[in-house]
Amino acid sequence: xxxxxxxxxxxxxxxxxxxxxxxxxxxxxxxxxxxxxxxxxxxxxxxxxxxxxxxxxxxxxxxxxxxxxxxxxxxxxxxxxxxxxxxxxxxxxxxxxxxxxxxxxx
Amino acid sequence: xxxxxxxxxxxxxxxxxxxxxxxxxxxxxxxxxxxxxxxxxxxxxxxxxxxxxxxxxxxxxxxxxxxxxxxxxxxxxxxxxxxxxxxxxxxxxxxxxxxxxxxxxx
DNA sequence: CAAATAGGCAACCAAAAAGTTGCTTATTAA
DNA sequence: TTAATAAGCAACTTTTTGGTTGCCTATTTG
Numbered sequence: 001x002x003x004x005x006x007x008x009x010x011x012x013x014x015x016x017x018x019x020x021x022x023x024x025x026x027x028x029x030x031x032x033x034x035x036x037x038x039x040x041x042x043x044x045x046x047x048x049x050x051x052x053x054x055x056x057x058x059x060x061x062x063x064x065x066x067x068x069x070x071x072x073x074x075x076x077x078x079x080x081x082x083x084x085x086x087x088x089x090x091x092x093x094x095x096x097x098x099x100x101x102x103x104x105x106x
Numbered sequence: 107x108x109x110x111x112x113x114x115x116x117x118x119x120x121x122x123x124x125x126x127x128x129x130x131x132x133x134x135x136x137x138x139x140x141x142x143x144x145x146x147x148x149x150x151x152x153x154x155x156x157x158x159x160x161x162x163x164x165x166x167x168x169x170x171x172x173x174x175x176x177x178x179x180x181x182x183x184x185x186x187x188x189x190x191x192x193x194x195x196x197x198x199x200x201x202x203x204x205x206x207x208x209x210x211x212x
Numbered sequence: 213c214a215a216a217t218a219g220g221c222a223a224c225c226a227a228a229a230a231g232t233t234g235c236t237t238a239t240t241a242a
Numbered sequence: 243t244t245a246a247t248a249a250g251c252a253a254c255t256t257t258t259t260g261g262t263t264g265c266c267t268a269t270t271t272g
Contacts, residue, residue: 009119014260015112018190025197034218044219046261053259067218067269075197082195084124085188091131091181120230140248152231154249159229173239173248 005084008077011057016040017050021059021073030063030070111190114183117163122146123156127165127179136169136176 012018023039024031037047051071054060058077063070118124129145130137143153157177160166164183169176 006119006121009115013112013115013119016260022193025194032218042260043262045221045263048219049260067267069219073197075194078191078194079198081187082191085184085191087128088131088181088184089188091179092185116229122230138248148230149232150249151233151251155230173237175249 005080008057008059008081011053011059012081014050014053016042017054020047020050021054024060024071024073025075030072032068032070036071111186114163114165114187117159117165118184118187120156120159122148123160126153126156127160130166130177130179131181136178138174138176142177 012021019040020036023036033048033051034044036051037044040047051060051062055062058074060071060073063072118127125146126142129142139154139157140150142157143150146153157166157168161168164180166177166179169178
């Protein structure tokens with residue numbers, strides 16, 4: 001589990017992984033892999049790879065129970081993304097002003 | 107300029123691109139491409155490719171002036187990322203609780 | 213116990229991404 | 243007006259990514 005910002009961003013940059021993550025977040029219970037892959041068109045192995053990427057980013061945890069592996073979301077790593085975003089938050093409302101200032105000057 | 111969430115996330119998922127973006131945000135003035143690429147080890151062409159990716163995500167704008175092309179950051183697309191994040195904000199503080207609930211049950 | 217189920221592992225494939233080099237063109241400066 | 247500078251374009255290479263298939267193992271269940 002790296003948990004660095006690049007790993008997290010790369011994990012959520014893929015739409016399928018965001019879908020998987022979302023499904024796990026809104027699901028009240030943890031879900032075994034097959035039950036997750038049933039919701040998607042791609043193969044179980046494809047889903048497993050995505051799950052591994054998400055797990056590596058710390059966005060999901062997997063708990064083995066017998067022959068089943070239950071997955072559940074962990075939203076904590078998103079805090080790191082939020083922190084990164086916050087650095088630029090102050091610019092959100094005035095970037096365009098700066099832009100105009102620049103255009104006026106040129 | 108797509109400006110959809112996947113395009114934006116993929117753009118910021120690369121550490122070099124985040125560095126370029128950061129350099130442009132904190133720079134008071136717009137910077138021509140050569141001046142940007144001077145700050146990095148990779149070739150100017152490599153930088154140009156990254157700039158194109160950032161521009162495509164709407165994170166930078168490029169203004170041609172004579173033989174120079176001035177780049178400046180636009181943080182607005184980050185709002186979209188922030189909105190995506192917000193969906194999960196409510197879970198940030200209690201994901202671990204849910205996790206524990208699950209573990210207790212099993 | 214036999215059959216079904218859940219999932220892992222590994223090899224493979226195609227497309228995309230990250231980067232390079234070489235060459236060309238336009239603009240500016242000496 | 244020649245030389246230098248800024249940058250684009252295109253071709254190419256390597257690595258990563260997203261996905262597949264086939265087969266094997268472990269755990270359940272009838």
